[in-house]
Amino acid sequence: MANETLEQLAKADYEWGFTTDVEQDVLEPGISEDVIRVISAKKGEPEWLLQWRLEAFRRWQKMEEPHHWAKVHYPPIDYQAIRYYAAPKQKKKLESLDELDPEIRRTYEKLGIPLEEQKLLAGVAVDAVFDSVSVATTFKKELEKHGIVFCPFSEAVHRVPELVQEYLGSVVPQGDNFFAALNSAVFTDGSFVYVPPGVRCPMELSTYFRINASETGQFERTLIIADRGSYVSYLEGCTAPMRDENQLHAAVVELIALDDAEIKYSTVQNWYPGDAEGRGGIYNFVTKRGKCLGRRSKISWTQVETGSAITWKYPSCILLGDDSVGEFYSVALTARRQQADTGTKMIHIGKRTKSTIVSKGISAAYGQNTYRGLVRIQKGADGARNYSQCDSLLIGDKCGAHTFPYLEVQNPTAQVEHEATTSKIGEDQLFYCQQRGLSTEDAVNLIVNGFCKRVLKELPMEFAVEAQKLLGVSLEGAVG
Amino acid sequence: MTVPMLEIRDLHANAGDKPILKGLSLVLERGEVAAVMGPNGSGKSTLANVIAGKPGYEVTSGEVLFEGRDLLALSPEERAREGVFLAFQYPVEIPGVGNMYFLKQAVNAVRAHRGLEELDAMEFLQLAREKMKLVEMKEELARRGVNEGFSGGEKKRNEVLQMALLEPKLCVLDETDSGLDIDALRVVAGGVNALRSPERSMLLITHYQRLLDYVVPDRVHVLAGGRIVKSGGKELARELEEKGYGWVQAQAGVPVEAR
Numbered sequence: 001m002a003n004e005t006l007e008q009l010a011k012a013d014y015e016w017g018f019t020t021d022v023e024q025d026v027l028e029p030g031i032s033e034d035v036i037r038v039i040s041a042k043k044g045e046p047e048w049l050l051q052w053r054l055e056a057f058r059r060w061q062k063m064e065e066p067h068h069w070a071k072v073h074y075p076p077i078d079y080q081a082i083r084y085y086a087a088p089k090q091k092k093k094l095e096s097l098d099e100l101d102p103e104i105r106r107t108y109e110k111l112g113i114p115l116e117e118q119k120l121l122a123g124v125a126v127d128a129v130f131d132s133v134s135v136a137t138t139f140k141k142e143l144e145k146h147g148i149v150f151c152p153f154s155e156a157v158h159r160v161p162e163l164v165q166e167y168l169g170s171v172v173p174q175g176d177n178f179f180a181a182l183n184s185a186v187f188t189d190g191s192f193v194y195v196p197p198g199v200r201c202p203m204e205l206s207t208y209f210r211i212n213a214s215e216t217g218q219f220e221r222t223l224i225i226a227d228r229g230s231y232v233s234y235l236e237g238c239t240a241p242m243r244d245e246n247q248l249h250a251a252v253v254e255l256i257a258l259d260d261a262e263i264k265y266s267t268v269q270n271w272y273p274g275d276a277e278g279r280g281g282i283y284n285f286v287t288k289r290g291k292c293l294g295r296r297s298k299i300s301w302t303q304v305e306t307g308s309a310i311t312w313k314y315p316s317c318i319l320l321g322d323d324s325v326g327e328f329y330s331v332a333l334t335a336r337r338q339q340a341d342t343g344t345k346m347i348h349i350g351k352r353t354k355s356t357i358v359s360k361g362i363s364a365a366y367g368q369n370t371y372r373g374l375v376r377i378q379k380g381a382d383g384a385r386n387y388s389q390c391d392s393l394l395i396g397d398k399c400g401a402h403t404f405p406y407l408e409v410q411n412p413t414a415q416v417e418h419e420a421t422t423s424k425i426g427e428d429q430l431f432y433c434q435q436r437g438l439s440t441e442d443a444v445n446l447i448v449n450g451f452c453k454r455v456l457k458e459l460p461m462e463f464a465v466e467a468q469k470l471l472g473v474s475l476e477g478a479v480g
Numbered sequence: 481m482t483v484p485m486l487e488i489r490d491l492h493a494n495a496g497d498k499p500i501l502k503g504l505s506l507v508l509e510r511g512e513v514a515a516v517m518g519p520n521g522s523g524k525s526t527l528a529n530v531i532a533g534k535p536g537y538e539v540t541s542g543e544v545l546f547e548g549r550d551l552l553a554l555s556p557e558e559r560a561r562e563g564v565f566l567a568f569q570y571p572v573e574i575p576g577v578g579n580m581y582f583l584k585q586a587v588n589a590v591r592a593h594r595g596l597e598e599l600d601a602m603e604f605l606q607l608a609r610e611k612m613k614l615v616e617m618k619e620e621l622a623r624r625g626v627n628e629g630f631s632g633g634e635k636k637r638n639e640v641l642q643m644a645l646l647e648p649k650l651c652v653l654d655e656t657d658s659g660l661d662i663d664a665l666r667v668v669a670g671g672v673n674a675l676r677s678p679e680r681s682m683l684l685i686t687h688y689q690r691l692l693d694y695v696v697p698d699r700v701h702v703l704a705g706g707r708i709v710k711s712g713g714k715e716l717a718r719e720l721e722e723k724g725y726g727w728v729q730a731q732a733g734v735p736v737e738a739r
Contacts, residue, residue, distance in 0.1 A: 431534050432572045434556040435565075436586035436642065437593070446585065450576030450625065 027085040056174035056184030149194040156192035171254040179250040190220035195230040206235040226261035233264040259294030271307035278337030281309025288315035292324035300327040306474040316345035319353035334367025343373035348381040357388040363399035377414040483548040485681035491542035502706035511678040518703035528654040532566040561593035565648035567639040574626035633664035640671040657691035669694030689721035705734035
């Protein structure tokens, strides 16, 4: 019976698989120093940034794709076949949201993004990234009152050049890894946030990424700086239309928290996962890292990863300041033929630094889910503490779950705890729910949401509701 | 003559590949409480699971009619929504899913099916509190995950609580008395008795007479070798308690299986 349901539900469609017909300003496929110069010129960037990009490109050319260690498999990527720039064509600067291309507006409406000003009530400020360029930023005025800078990255380069120059690449250097180097060379846009000392950001800041143009790699660059004693909560949502070919997404996110500052970064990732046979889908190769530079600073990553054909990401914390805190809460779901190799790195450098890792992996259909996490306690990190919990849930018997916890402790006063479990959604649990009148899908949703509860409760309320729905949608076709 | 609540005609069923029910016939009238008693391995739990539609059980021939309609044609959740309730012998745990949330989902799924409006959180909580008194359930258990860390007795109370909330027409209680101490048994039995009504029928599946001291059945059926071999009034239960099952099996020509 369960298998029939599986077959039946496997046909469930990706709900967000529409494309938008907008005139695009695109570059021919391929990467070279000239392409980078064109991108930089289109953005009117200062010379130092162009040089910084070129430096990254030269490093990238000498690097090798990290095929060997991650538990993901895909055919070689032809980097000369990718377009590195695609922007919706616009005649002039927009005065208000009403002037936005109606096609783009409609796309966002389908996605349910609160672009409208009246959504101010919802308390969400959105910086929407449509392919490579930020098309609209809302709530700027309200934020400016508090001295908060929240704008597209390309704008920040002009508005607050000294902040960008000081912190860009300070957490994820140009040569950090293959994909980060590629991003550093060709990134087109992203979000920038600066919260001044002592300011508690009055609303959740949000970016919605969407990949539209075919063969377009999306390379965003996000930089968030929380100055002394400030607080900011940042939400990132991602969707992509359906395409047969794979699209590369290689973003870099850098977070910096100074003394007593706190950054909460939440992601709900729903890139197109490919079809049931594994055709198409996004390659999500992302580098996310936060630096707790100041004392008593805190960086908290929460991610719900339901999309992408392949997810390769390890949102990490460098706990430099004494008494700083790093957290990583993750739900990664792989269904269809999706692969995820995800986890975190917690690098304890400062004294009495503390980290918490809670990872929930869900595998269904032919999904392969790997948790890979490093906890490193360096020599000077007296009294450092870590708690890790990694749980895997299997739905059906053709999927897989793998856990690779790495532990490097160089300080004898450290306390490190690790717990791990693997369980299977039992026929008995399903039947119990059905006997109480719940449908199979509702029953699976219920069980999965129960499993993820510890992570979901870390998300801001509205986001948590969306994440729950998304888990449900992603699992359609996975019950077995 | 009204249509019986449940009518089973010459039912043959396998658990996995193994034939367990071999020509079982049974009639349960509206409002009737009947006990199905039998030795281990006689097919008691198979009967309960076939009625509820558990995967892994295959009906090879025969009929099960619920209010005159073909019950076997319905999916497990449709049966539940139509009013068939199984109190499990071993209720499962669902970690992280709040007990109250689960019960609310279940109640609203059944209500939607019956064309009633869904209850909101406040209305549901009020209803649940009232029903919890019936089984003397602690508030604290309502806040935990479904059956998560519940004792055997607490799980059975939770089953009866669900039964009270879902207001089924047909209740099948699978060894609800097993693993209960005398106090818990009294509470659970009290809950079951409170739910007796002329509109509701119950099938009490049990090995022992014990539960029947508290929930007095209208009829007693003896199940052996996969069919009903003897039926009688409540005094039959006592007779079985005194003499064991051997004599009924012998009378019916059912070989006593080695256990």
